[in-house]
Amino acid sequence: MKNRPIISFLFLVVLPFALFCQNASEAPGAGAPLLSQNERMAWWREARFGLFIHWGLYAIPAGEWKGETDYGEWIRHSARIPLETYDEFAPQFNPVDFDARAWVRLAKQAGMKYIVITSKHHDGFCLFDARNSEFDVMSTPFKRDILKELSGACREEGMKLCFYHSIMDWRHPDYLPRRPWETDRSAQGADFSRYIDYMKAQLKQLVTEYGDIGVLWFDGEWEETWTHEYGKDLHDYVRSLAPAIIINNRVDKGRQGMHGMTLEGGDYRGDFGTPEQEIPDTGFPGVDWESCMTMNRHWGYNKNDTVWKSSEDLLHKLADIASKGGNFLLNVGPMANGQFPPESVERLEAMGRWMAVNGESIYGAEASPLGAFDWGRVTLKREAEGFILYLHVFDFPESGQLHLPGVANEAEKAYLLAAPHTALDVRREEDALVVNLPAQPLDTINTVIVLQCRGPVAIYPLPEVKVESGIFVHQGKLEVEQPALPDISVHYTTDGSEPSPNSPKYSEPLVFSESTMVKVRLFRDGQPASGLLSRKLEKVSPWPAGAEKGAQPGLQYAYYEGVWKSVAELKQAKAKQTGAAGAFSLAPRQRGDHYGFEFNANLFIPADEVYRFFTRSDDGSRLFIDGKLVVDNDGLHGAREIMGQAPLARGWHSIRVLYFEGDGSDELKVEWQPPGGEKGPIPLENLSF
Ligand code: FHN
Numbered sequence: 001m002k003n004r005p006i007i008s009f010l011f012l013v014v015l016p017f018a019l020f021c022q023n024a025s026e027a028p029g030a031g032a033p034l035l036s037q038n039e040r041m042a043w044w045r046e047a048r049f050g051l052f053i054h055w056g057l058y059a060i061p062a063g064e065w066k067g068e069t070d071y072g073e074w075i076r077h078s079a080r081i082p083l084e085t086y087d088e089f090a091p092q093f094n095p096v097d098f099d100a101r102a103w104v105r106l107a108k109q110a111g112m113k114y115i116v117i118t119s120k121h122h123d124g125f126c127l128f129d130a131r132n133s134e135f136d137v138m139s140t141p142f143k144r145d146i147l148k149e150l151s152g153a154c155r156e157e158g159m160k161l162c163f164y165h166s167i168m169d170w171r172h173p174d175y176l177p178r179r180p181w182e183t184d185r186s187a188q189g190a191d192f193s194r195y196i197d198y199m200k201a202q203l204k205q206l207v208t209e210y211g212d213i214g215v216l217w218f219d220g221e222w223e224e225t226w227t228h229e230y231g232k233d234l235h236d237y238v239r240s241l242a243p244a245i246i247i248n249n250r251v252d253k254g255r256q257g258m259h260g261m262t263l264e265g266g267d268y269r270g271d272f273g274t275p276e277q278e279i280p281d282t283g284f285p286g287v288d289w290e291s292c293m294t295m296n297r298h299w300g301y302n303k304n305d306t307v308w309k310s311s312e313d314l315l316h317k318l319a320d321i322a323s324k325g326g327n328f329l330l331n332v333g334p335m336a337n338g339q340f341p342p343e344s345v346e347r348l349e350a351m352g353r354w355m356a357v358n359g360e361s362i363y364g365a366e367a368s369p370l371g372a373f374d375w376g377r378v379t380l381k382r383e384a385e386g387f388i389l390y391l392h393v394f395d396f397p398e399s400g401q402l403h404l405p406g407v408a409n410e411a412e413k414a415y416l417l418a419a420p421h422t423a424l425d426v427r428r429e430e431d432a433l434v435v436n437l438p439a440q441p442l443d444t445i446n447t448v449i450v451l452q453c454r455g456p457v458a459i460y461p462l463p464e465v466k467v468e469s470g471i472f473v474h475q476g477k478l479e480v481e482q483p484a485l486p487d488i489s490v491h492y493t494t495d496g497s498e499p500s501p502n503s504p505k506y507s508e509p510l511v512f513s514e515s516t517m518v519k520v521r522l523f524r525d526g527q528p529a530s531g532l533l534s535r536k537l538e539k540v541s542p543w544p545a546g547a548e549k550g551a552q553p554g555l556q557y558a559y560y561e562g563v564w565k566s567v568a569e570l571k572q573a574k575a576k577q578t579g580a581a582g583a584f585s586l587a588p589r590q591r592g593d594h595y596g597f598e599f600n601a602n603l604f605i606p607a608d609e610v611y612r613f614f615t616r617s618d619d620g621s622r623l624f625i626d627g628k629l630v631v632d633n634d635g636l637h638g639a640r641e642i643m644g645q646a647p648l649a650r651g652w653h654s655i656r657v658l659y660f661e662g663d664g665s666d667e668l669k670v671e672w673q674p675p676g677g678e679k680g681p682i683p684l685e686n687l688s689f
Contacts, residue, residue, distance in 0.1 A: 063302030073300030098338025111355025124171030168220030258638030283367025325367030405531030545651020550688030
């Protein structure tokens, strides 16, 4: 309990009244019946666009520490700042220019419908008057409950307020694990379940005393102390406090790294997936997801970070995400004085100008089955008698026309969203609707065209053609994912000609022993119902086996320390340690960041075939076979998996993997997939040196 001078007064007079108010101010809906997923998600799916705010003590150093200038909200960990030293930022935190109403209006004018702000980030500092912690904004010179003020401003402006709350807590004595470098902070006596009670008490305060909270955006769930059981319990606890609240998938353990989507098949909790700093290639029918992104390179304010995404890029990302049925959570890292960086304000205002005219093409948009086009994106909205396709034209094609393949519906009309009186010609060409563009774009960033179509959606995307790989050594196989629609048939050719209703009808996988160009098309009542799809399967010769079996199983490694942005820079480094290993493991590392590895071995290939290789790494990695680059997963990035393939002859080949870690999370996983086999680690018996 906070020990404040007026505590006795509280108990005597105020506290009973406060308790009455607290009960009275229980989150709207506490105790109300649970909503269905669709009821709960309705406002969020309509919103499509929100503001992420990362703000806390880290805004004071603003990314700089002892001459290094590339830090953000992770500065305490990445710069290894001792607890006591970091705490010295608290008496410096006095954002005298903070104006909650101004923040909310900036978000509103940008066309955003919700705000997600860090109530507590990994450093443990609370931006609100936390009853169970002194490490909060009330213990700074500012002495104002920032989240309470934001709650009031959001209520007045009709903005949904949401909280980002970190499960990982680098400060609380009961949170484990400690930071690897914090050898001076004993974990003796730490009680993780006591930490969970502490976190739940804060969440109850946030969810029941700060008005109608739209989303609890958890993060920091990846450490081994947080389990699936804890995740389910925490999710259910929050849901018991506010049945209508939306909870992201980082409350539990089902998130697949920075891709953000929830592993299928488990009972992982979370209402939506959370891709981070990336946009999925396609939408996921029936799955809610939100891409969160920074405007520059940092979440927390970094005064030296000048790598800003342009307003044009951000608006294109917004349309791309909406065209796949996702939400865009765009971040601002406010400065220590409480203001948004001017570069952020400039982008919010530019996005707001576009949204003011074109917002209806984003809000409530569904994933369009048409996929992405060179010229732009398409969002879809259903209506009583049909549906609307919003054509987001980033670049006007020279042809002056937009070609929309596979749309069986008849067009009602087409016009410019920003100038509804301008009718545009639209006609049918086989399976496609073709829209004539005006001579000039109305908006140089994204001109939106409204295409009204009749009847229920009858859009047939390109048939999904599946091949294990575009190359083969002995036999190539091609499968077509047939749409389960009664009036649709798939026809194909293998001589390079265009399929017709009289071409062979696809019924089972096709197998080839020579290089072949396959062309596939959907037909409906004898008419083309999709665009044309071509796939080349190429017969190749396997790379000869030029290595020998090594004297012993396993691989050799060299360990390096340094700061790099690419694995290519490792070759200038001097190894700190070398040795033998039984797997591509980071275990020999001597620190948590700024280090690298080179792994070398000979790899036994059992048969002349095409083999797939994968690296999943945070940060960069590359994989070479016989000195040739097969997987390029290099660069500074979150956990990311890249696949490469190589045609290899039976026998021994050389394999080399390079890896480096910048700062933050680190991960390396090297796997292979023999033809027809399972993806997994390369067996030790296939490695030698
Ligand atoms: O570690 C955090 C990071 O600081 C930031 O909050 C992002 C934004 O979601 N999430 C984690 C990194 O994945």
